[in-house]
Amino acid sequence: MIVANATWLDDILNILYINIMKELKAADLVWLAAAQLQKEQKDRAGFSPDQILKTALAIEPDLGFSLNTLRTHISRHCVANLPPAGAAHRMLTRNPNGTYRLYRHGDEYHPGRAGGKTGPDGNAIPSRYKDLIEWFQREYDNRPELSTSEDPLLALRGLGKELWRELGGGEKFIHELRENWYGNEEQKARTRTQRFPKRRAG
Numbered sequence: 001m002i003v004a005n006a007t008w009l010d011d012i013l014n015i016l017y018i019n020i021m022k023e024l025k026a027a028d029l030v031w032l033a034a035a036q037l038q039k040e041q042k043d044r045a046g047f048s049p050d051q052i053l054k055t056a057l058a059i060e061p062d063l064g065f066s067l068n069t070l071r072t073h074i075s076r077h078c079v080a081n082l083p084p085a086g087a088a089h090r091m092l093t094r095n096p097n098g099t100y101r102l103y104r105h106g107d108e109y110h111p112g113r114a115g116g117k118t119g120p121d122g123n124a125i126p127s128r129y130k131d132l133i134e135w136f137q138r139e140y141d142n143r144p145e146l147s148t149s150e151d152p153l154l155a156l157r158g159l160g161k162e163l164w165r166e167l168g169g170g171e172k173f174i175h176e177l178r179e180n181w182y183g184n185e186e187q188k189a190r191t192r193t194q195r196f197p198k199r200r201a202g
Contacts, residue, residue, distance in 0.1 A: 028120035035132045046099030080109035088116040
């Protein structure tokens with residue numbers, strides 16, 4: 001009876017596990033497959049679509065994604081340096097020889113993919129893959145400071161410098177602004193007259 005209950009419990013847990021795993025997106029699976037390849041073969045500059053596909057199917061054979069879905073994500077949806085077609089992720093970079101590697105911050109990407117997803121959410125993947133994310137962040141990515149294209153505040157640097165140059169610089173502009181705060185002398189006199197009109201005697 002105990003054995004039967006244990007078997008039944010294992011079946012239930014397995015079903016729950018598979019249903020939870022269904023939440024893993026195809027793009028995340030592609031990233032995990034590429035990350036595993038990259039971690040295991042650090043000397044390789046890139047991997048063929050078939051190698052990434054084979055690894056994805058090996059690490060998660062029960063997810064049920066079609067081969068066409070995974071191939072499309074590998075060659076199109078996840079590729080940072082290609083124009084977006086559907087999804088605009090930045091998870092892979094296509095090398096000149098047609099192989100693919102993990103996207104790293106600082107790599108070039110198509111403008112249409114700005115703000116695209118660059119990797120899986122660590123809270124949305126099975127815990128056994130957390131080491132891949134940690135490896136990526138610690139060893140592979142070496143994330144530099146945000147570029148002006150990624151940081152909206154840095155992108156404002158230098159905005160309007162041509163205008164300031166035409167005005168003679170910020171200090172000159174402020175000095176002239178304060179100097180004529182109430183207008184020139186003629187305008188000041190006119191303002192005083194309007195505010196305090198002379199009263200007629202009598």
